[in-house]
Amino acid sequence: MARFLFVVPPLQGHVNPTVSVGRDLARRGHDVAWTGLPGAVDPLLPAGALFLPAGAPEALGHVNDLRDRSKGLRAAAAFKFLWEHVLLPLADAMADGVDEVVDGWKPDVIVADQQTLAGAAAALRRDLPWATSATTSAELVDALAALPLAAQWVDEQVTAFAARAGLPETLPDGRPASRALRSSDHLVLVFSTRRLVGEHLAFPASHVFVGPSISDRPDRTPFPWDWLDPALRHVLVSLGTVNTNAGERFFAAAAEALAREPVQAVFVAPPALPLPPADNLLVLPRVPQLALLPHLDAVVSHAGHNTVCETLAHGLPLVLAPIRDDQPVVADQVVRAGAGVRVRFGRVGPDELRAAVRQVLDEPLFRAAAGDIRRSFEAAGGASAAATQLEALLCVD
Numbered sequence: 001m002a003r004f005l006f007v008v009p010p011l012q013g014h015v016n017p018t019v020s021v022g023r024d025l026a027r028r029g030h031d032v033a034w035t036g037l038p039g040a041v042d043p044l045l046p047a048g049a050l051f052l053p054a055g056a057p058e059a060l061g062h063v064n065d066l067r068d069r070s071k072g073l074r075a076a077a078a079f080k081f082l083w084e085h086v087l088l089p090l091a092d093a094m095a096d097g098v099d100e101v102v103d104g105w106k107p108d109v110i111v112a113d114q115q116t117l118a119g120a121a122a123a124l125r126r127d128l129p130w131a132t133s134a135t136t137s138a139e140l141v142d143a144l145a146a147l148p149l150a151a152q153w154v155d156e157q158v159t160a161f162a163a164r165a166g167l168p169e170t171l172p173d174g175r176p177a178s179r180a181l182r183s184s185d186h187l188v189l190v191f192s193t194r195r196l197v198g199e200h201l202a203f204p205a206s207h208v209f210v211g212p213s214i215s216d217r218p219d220r221t222p223f224p225w226d227w228l229d230p231a232l233r234h235v236l237v238s239l240g241t242v243n244t245n246a247g248e249r250f251f252a253a254a255a256e257a258l259a260r261e262p263v264q265a266v267f268v269a270p271p272a273l274p275l276p277p278a279d280n281l282l283v284l285p286r287v288p289q290l291a292l293l294p295h296l297d298a299v300v301s302h303a304g305h306n307t308v309c310e311t312l313a314h315g316l317p318l319v320l321a322p323i324r325d326d327q328p329v330v331a332d333q334v335v336r337a338g339a340g341v342r343v344r345f346g347r348v349g350p351d352e353l354r355a356a357v358r359q360v361l362d363e364p365l366f367r368a369a370a371g372d373i374r375r376s377f378e379a380a381g382g383a384s385a386a387a388t389q390l391e392a393l394l395c396v397d
Contacts, residue, residue: 001029002394005107006133007098007119009090010040010057013240013306014113014135017191017213019046020383021111021390024216028387035101036116037093046218052105054097054118079150082325083157087115091161094118102126109393112184114139117158120181121165129393131187136305137197137333138326139182140190140207158182186396189386192309195376196333208389211380212309219288227282229264233297233361238268238289239323240304247302248273250321250345254300255281257354263361266292298360300353302345303331312339315374317366319356321345338369 004025006018015034022032034045038053045051098118102110110130112119123130134140155178159169162177171180188207190197197209228234237254239247251269258265259278267275267283275283289307293299293314301307303322308330311318318340320331334340341356348356360366381388 001031002108002391003031003033003106004109004111004390005052005102005105005119006032006034007054007094007110007112007116007122008034008036008041008133009087009113009115010037010044011115012044013304014115014133015041015044016217016306017135017383018111018113018133019049020213020215020217021189021386022049024383024387025390028391030391033101033105033107035094035098035119037090052101054101055093055095079325080153083154087117088157088161090115091117091121092164095121095165098122102128109390111189111390114182117161117181118165120184121162121167123184124171124177124180125166129186129396130184131189131390131393132182132184134188134190134192134207136326136330137190137192138305138329140188140203141197141201141329141333154178186393187389189389191386192305193373193376193380196309196312196337196373198333198336208385209380210385210389211377211382212306212313213383213386214290214310214313215383217290219290221286221288223284223288223292224282227264228295232280233263234295235263235265235298235300235357235361236268236287236289236292236296237265237300238287238307239302239321240307250348251275253348253350253353256350258357261354261357263297263357298357300357303327303334303342305330308334309377312370312373313377315367315371317360317370319343319353319360321348337373339366339373340370341366 008015026032033050033052035052035054037055037057039057042051095118099122102122110119110123110128111133113133158178158181162181167177169177185206190207190209191213193209193211251273255275259276264280268287269283271283296316298317299311300319303320318334320334320340320342322328322331323345331342335342341359343356
């Protein structure tokens with residue numbers, strides 16, 4: 001059988017989709033491994049996963065610290081910060097280590113997350129079959145189209161990294177290195193569907209929409225299931241794994257909005273946050289999100305791609321408060337698809353947030369649209385479809 005190497009960044013939302021795909025490949029008899037920054041990626045993987053370290057974690061710094069430093073940045077400034085202080089340092093920190101892993105473990109196929117340029121560079125230099133793992137659809141819809149100077153700057157920086165990684169500015173097939181590193185011409189696994197991303201958009205044949213990869217991902221995080229009252233509706237309020245510490249004002253507004261509502265609200269937030277005491281609010285630092293979603297009626301989220309897709313995979317509507325990076329793009333996709341409403345993260349008050357939650361809970365069109373997207377996810381095939389597409393790369397010359 002074959003060897004598949006997943007090259008991933010130290011971000012839970014980018015690692016999670018690969019876990020189910022990797023397990024499906026392993027069940028088919030293949031060898032599967034992950035590589036990334038040690039001490040940063042390996043804790044995100046399930047027990048028993050083969051992890052091959054690439055680089056040193058101190059070379060990048062703490063992701064949460066970087067996210068906090070970017071607080072308040074928007075549009076071009078936010079994208080520049082992401083590339084300048086996260087993605088490009090990550091690429092440089094991982095480049096030599098990924099090369100050593102590839103030369104030592106000898107994968108047949110490389111699956112490089114769209115934010116790990118080092119994996120793409122290693123595959124291109126060796127002419128190995130490889131796939132882009134598109135764990136967010138922002139770049140696929142050209143999020144920088146309205147910011148030409150930012151787009152030009154990113155291209156210049158990626159071109160400079162390509163040179164450092166030993167790639168020419170233009171590849172033998174005529175593609176610019178900046179484009180080739182960011183999107184495989186063999187396969188782009190899009191963990192979404194056209195129903196959500198936009199049915200009006202055109203994509204190359206290499207882009208395969210497999211839907212969310214959320215099967216076979218056990219989570220042993222404890223949860224007080226007896227707290228849930230079956231007579232009430234339930235709402236999850238979460239800002240994901242890297243935005244929680246920047247959300248004190250938002251969490252306070254959400255708590256005030258929901259404290260007197262006939263719902264139970266679960267907050268994924270630091271327990272020390274000064275939220276108003278209320279019997280219908282539960283604050284936990286972590287929850288078993290996939291296990292909890294079937295018990296919910298709506299989700300209030302930062303519009304992180306993973307949370308959005310997991311929510312819609314359960315046919316639930318959303319209230320979206322995007323903060324930065326790809327989140328505004330994802331939020332707009334959900335709103336355009338009719339499955340949620342958007343509020344302003346930095347300005348929304350309790351009254352507006354309360355009205356938004358009531359809207360998605362009470363107006364059936366939101367849940368109907370979410371159900372339609374759920375069916376598109378089911379038809380796409382998820383982890384199994386992704387594994388089948390990756391196996392097809394074994395036949396690429």
